[in-house]
Amino acid sequence: MxxxxxxxxxxxxxxxxxxxxxxxxxxxxxxxxxxxxxxxxxxGLKAAYRGEAAFRQLVLLNLLLIPLAFLFDVSRVERAVLIAVVFLGLIVELLNSAIEATVDRISFELHPLAKQAKDMGSAAQLLALCLIGLVWAVILIP
Structure with missing residues (x-):
């Protein structure tokens, strides 16, 4: 030993x-x-794309918003922030999906702590989406 x-x-x-x-x-x-x-x-990206509809939707949102960020007359820093927040949405969704997969791996049994973990992951994703909307609005609305 x-x-x-x-x-x-x-x-x-x-x-x-x-x-x-x-x-x-x-x-x-x-x-x-x-x-x-x-x-x-x-x-991991492949598994998320294949198995998570929310991740696929966020990929489509990124494919729309990232090119759109280059069409607006904003500074380079503002453009970087516009792009960064949409990537953040993808990152949070990956973490949320990982939490859900881990909880499901442990047990499909309904348990208050399992629900709490999944709900917190979902809340994190909601806040990330709100952040995307807020940042885009603050930068783009005069």
Whole structure:
């Protein structure tokens, strides 16, 4: 057994010693880590696009609003902010979908904490959409 601290993880089947430091489980470093992480990210985007209607709708919104941001007579900083907030909507939707998938993985049983987690993810997405509307309105409405 190694001299590094470990914690016992109890499973219905067996007890396994797991390193207390999660870095020991990562395996790769440097450019290899970046390469594999990019693949995992692409798989996540693909899964979100295939499995989440809200994500597909936000992708369409981005495909509409980002080119539109270049048509307005605004400063470069304002244009960057217009684009950044629509990307933020995608990011929040990815996190919301990840929360929902995690909760569903644990159990489909109705539980107040599961509902609370999903509702909070949904609330985060609502606020992100409100932020998109607010920022676009403040920048574009004279």
């Amino acid at each position: 190694s001299s590094e601290p470990t914690c016992a993880a109890t499973d219905a089947v067996a007890s396994v010693d797991v390193p207390a430091d999660g870095a020991a489980l990562k395996g790769r470093s440097g450019l290899a880590r970046i390469w594999y992480a990019s693949g995992y990210s692409a798989a």
